[in-house]
Amino acid sequence: MRHIYLDNAASTKVDENVLKSMLPYFTEKYGNASSQHFAGQEAKNALEKSRRIIAKSIKAHTHEIIFTSGGTESNNLVLKGLFFNNPERNHIITTKIEHDCVLNTCRWLETQGAKVTYLNVDKEGFVNPKDVEKAITDKTLIVSIIHANNEIGTIQNLEEIGKICKQKNVLFHTDACQSFTKVPINIKKQHLDLVTLNSHKIHGPKGVGALYIKDGIKITPLTHGGGHERNLRNGTENIPGVVGFAKSVEVANSKDVEKITELRDKLIKGLLKIPNVQLNGPEKRRLCNNVNVSFNNIEGESIGGYLENSGIYVSTGSACMSHSLEPSHVLKAIGLSPVQSNSSLRLSLSKYTTEEEINYVLQILPKIVEKLRRISPLK
Amino acid sequence: MTLKYSRKVMENFLHPKNMGEIKNPDGIGKIGNPVCGDVMWIYIKVGKKKEKEFIKNIKFKTFGCTAAIATSSMVTQLAKGKNLDDAKKITRENVAKSLKGLPPIKMHCSNLASDALKKAIEDYKSKQTQKT
Ligand SMILES: Cc1ncc(COP(=O)(O)O)c(C=O)c1O
Numbered sequence: 001m002r003h004i005y006l007d008n009a010a011s012t013k014v015d016e017n018v019l020k021s022m023l024p025y026f027t028e029k030y031g032n033a034s035s036q037h038f039a040g041q042e043a044k045n046a047l048e049k050s051r052r053i054i055a056k057s058i059k060a061h062t063h064e065i066i067f068t069s070g071g072t073e074s075n076n077l078v079l080k081g082l083f084f085n086n087p088e089r090n091h092i093i094t095t096k097i098e099h100d101c102v103l104n105t106c107r108w109l110e111t112q113g114a115k116v117t118y119l120n121v122d123k124e125g126f127v128n129p130k131d132v133e134k135a136i137t138d139k140t141l142i143v144s145i146i147h148a149n150n151e152i153g154t155i156q157n158l159e160e161i162g163k164i165c166k167q168k169n170v171l172f173h174t175d176a177c178q179s180f181t182k183v184p185i186n187i188k189k190q191h192l193d194l195v196t197l198n199s200h201k202i203h204g205p206k207g208v209g210a211l212y213i214k215d216g217i218k219i220t221p222l223t224h225g226g227g228h229e230r231n232l233r234n235g236t237e238n239i240p241g242v243v244g245f246a247k248s249v250e251v252a253n254s255k256d257v258e259k260i261t262e263l264r265d266k267l268i269k270g271l272l273k274i275p276n277v278q279l280n281g282p283e284k285r286r287l288c289n290n291v292n293v294s295f296n297n298i299e300g301e302s303i304g305g306y307l308e309n310s311g312i313y314v315s316t317g318s319a320c321m322s323h324s325l326e327p328s329h330v331l332k333a334i335g336l337s338p339v340q341s342n343s344s345l346r347l348s349l350s351k352y353t354t355e356e357e358i359n360y361v362l363q364i365l366p367k368i369v370e371k372l373r374r375i376s377p378l379k
Numbered sequence: 380m381t382l383k384y385s386r387k388v389m390e391n392f393l394h395p396k397n398m399g400e401i402k403n404p405d406g407i408g409k410i411g412n413p414v415c416g417d418v419m420w421i422y423i424k425v426g427k428k429k430e431k432e433f434i435k436n437i438k439f440k441t442f443g444c445t446a447a448i449a450t451s452s453m454v455t456q457l458a459k460g461k462n463l464d465d466a467k468k469i470t471r472e473n474v475a476k477s478l479k480g481l482p483p484i485k486m487h488c489s490n491l492a493s494d495a496l497k498k499a500i501e502d503y504k505s506k507q508t509q510k511t
Contacts, residue, residue, distance in 0.1 A: 299416075301444035302392070309393055319415045320444040320489075327416075342416045375398050375448060377409075377420040377440035 004312045004357045008201070008289055009150050009178060009348035014244070015203040021247040022205065025240035033237050034226065043239045050246035057249050058185045058195060060212050066229040067242050070209035071177040071198035072101040073222075075144075077211055077233065078173050078194050079105045081219030082142055083114055089141035093170075095119045095127055096333040097154070098146050102175060103329070115139070123335050124282035125154030133164045142171040142194075148179035151317060151330040151346060152281030153290025155183055162191030171217065177201055177209075181252035182288050193217060199241070203350070204248030208241035256351040261288040263349055263358050268293075270362035274369055280331060280344060289349040292317075294340045295369050297378035303345055306368040312361055317344040339378070385479040388449040395448055397455035399438045406506070408498030410491050417443035419451055421495040425463065425503055433462040437499075439492070446481055446489035450474050454492035467500050469493045 005013070025046065031039030033047045048062070055062045068074045079092065079102070094106055096118045106116045117135045121127055132143055143165050148155045158174055165172035173194035176185055180197050187195065194217070198209035213219065213232070225234030264286075271277055271293050280292040295303060300316030307314055317328030319342055327341030336344070347361070384392070401422040408421040419441045426435030437459050439451040453474050458466045471490045475481045481490060 297442065299443050299447070302448055305389075305392060305445040309389075318444070338416050375395065375440060376442045377418055378442050 001311045004360060006347040006349060006353070006357075006361070007313050007315050008350040008353075009346065010315060011200045011206065012203045012350050013352055014205060015248060015251055017251055018204055018244045018247045022240040022244040025243055029239075033239060034228070043237075046239055046243050047237055050242045053246040053249055054197065054210050055212075057181070058187050058192075058197075058212060059189075060187050060195075061215065063230070064212055064215060066211050066213065066233050067237060067245075068209045068211055068229075068233055069207050069238070070200070071099070071175065071196055072209075073233075074196040074198070074209045074211040075099070075101045075175055076105050077219065077222055078196065079109060079142070079144065080222060081232075082171065082217075083109055083112070084220040085218050086141050089139050091115045091117070091137055091139040091141060093117045093119065093132060093135045093140060093143045095121060095145055097121055097125055097149050097151075097330045098144070099150055099175060099177070102144060102146070119145075121154070121333055125149055125152050125330070125334050126282070126285075127156055127161065129157065129160040129164055132161050133168070136164075136168045136170055140168070140170045142173055144173040144175070146178075147174045147176040147185070148183055148287040148290075149281070149330060150178045151290075151328060152292045152334065153178075153287035154282050155179065155285045155287060157285075158190040158192065165193075166191045178287060178290075181249060182257055187212060187214070199245035199248055202248045202252055205241050205244045208238055208245045210245070257288050260349050260351060260353065263353055263355060264288060264291055266355070267291050267347065267349070267358050267361065270358070271365070274366050277369075278340075280334065280336065289353075291347040291349070292344060293347075294336065294344045295372075296340065296343055297376050298369060298372040299342050300344050302372055303343075303365075303368060306372070307361075307364070310364050310368075312364065315346045315348075317346065318342040383482060384445060384449075385481075387477070387479040388446065388481065391449035391452040391478065392445045395439075395452035397438050397452065397459070398440070400440060401436060401438050404499075406499040406501075406503030408495040408500070408502060410495040410498060412443075412489075412491055415444075415489065417441070417447045417489055417491065419443065419447065419491055419495040421451070421455070421492070421499045423458075423496075423499045423503060428462075431462045433460060434458050434466050437496075439495075441492075444485075444489055446485040447491075449478055450481075450490050450492040451495075453477050454496050458496055463500055463503075467497055469496060 031043040033043040195212040200206040223234040300318035301320040319327040331341040404422040424436035441451040
């Protein structure tokens with residue numbers, strides 16, 4: 001059976017060139033970057049070259065990038081690392097629409113004495129920069145705001161928020177896992193002090209990420225060991241992963257972004273022709289590969305089940321699919337009722353998505369919706 | 380997307396039996412699950428065979444996940460033709476067993492169809508006592 005993968009916000013296919021770039025580092029150039037001999041130096045060179053590529057892509061200095069195991073670790077390192085390094089400033093500002101790895105880190109830090117403000121967003125998912133300004137106190141350590149939301153694709157105005165943070169002298173962090181290589185990130189223009197990046201959302205391998213830490217910012221490491229990554233992230237570096245990550249940044253380009261945007265718009269337009277469907281998230285300033293809709297009165301997991309039966313993979317914000325049996329916190333934050341959240345579907349595209357695939361989805365989905373609505377008692 | 384469901388669950392989900400509604404039903408059972416938002420409605424038509432009342436026809440409407448739809452479909456099949464006392468005895472476990480099992484997380488949240496059936500039978504009975 002054919003497979004149409006529309007869950008690229010969860011993870012992506014590794015690009016062929018990325019895979020090719022990684023392979024030598026498993027069986028030929030497998031040295032430890034800390035070793036003094038040639039094999040070690042070969043690994044070290046690959047590591048530093050990769051670091052330069054990542055740094056350049058966000059206009060940072062090379063030494064301001066450290067590699068981690070991914071978005072989750074980078075976000076944990078920022079929040080915990082800063083908190084434990086700054087006992088006199090215990091206030092964190094974030095939003096209600098962060099990824100779980102930020103929210104749950106914040107919740108844990110609250111048990112350790114942190115005070116956290118979770119900012120509201122508007123019905124399209126935007127943070128009002130004025131709310132950030134109002135929330136800042138003399139105890140505020142950091143403002144952490146997701147760049148592009150993983151569920152509804154809202155792209156925040158980092159420049160504006162960054163300006164406020166700079167004026168008020170608080171650190172500014174963004175989780176850019178979803179936006180990286182799709183939306184420009186420029187640490188100077190956006191006044192960013194810390195940036196979380198990862199690889200597996202951009203056709204790189206899983207288990208690799210990076211953290212940009214501006215010169216002069218001190219954080220407490222989560223791991224202690226042999227002094228790797230400026231002693232901030234100890235543990236032998238994942239050279240194949242890091243090399244693949246850098247390659248995935250090199251192969252990313254604006255032509256792909258344009259193509260994906262066109263297909264996304266076609267998909268949204270087609271879906272909105274189905275009766276009683278609403279778009280979740282913004283029309284403008286929306287991540288190029290994100291579509292999120294609610295099909296009123298039917299349930300997301302069962303739509304997904306029928307789609308899967310036709311070989312189409314998507315995801316849902318339905319309570320049914322979460323570990324907690326709670327509807328998505330992001331959809332709740334933009335004002336959706338539990339029923340609307342339970343009927344939501346996220347379809348996320350990639351550079352490998354074709355027009356033919358979109359046409360196929362638009363042919364299949366209305367029939368599924370019609371069938372499930374016939375079963376549904378809700379009107 | 381979907382959890383690991385048995386083939387029987389998938390069959391009942393993709394090709395549900397007895398879906399829809401009954402015009403002028405003898406009883407309706409409506410049940411909602413506040414935790415995950417499932418809603419199930421069961422309609423029954425009651426017949427008489429040798430003085431015993433039995434479920435002559437049964438249909439369902441469900442808003443819910445794969446498991447919710449599959450359990451609804453299964454409970455209607457288990458109940459159809461049974462006399463009311465036996466139909467009332469159908470349990471969540473019977474439904475799950477007939478579906479060759481449900482994922483543990485779904486045992487409680489989406490397995491309410493037998494409760495909806497009980498409500499439909501009670502609804503029928505209460506209407507009967509009102510009549511007499
Ligand atoms: C916005 C966002 N932040 C963080 C993560 C976690 O990244 P990772 O899977 O690399 O730990 C993800 C993806 O899962 C994400 O979408």
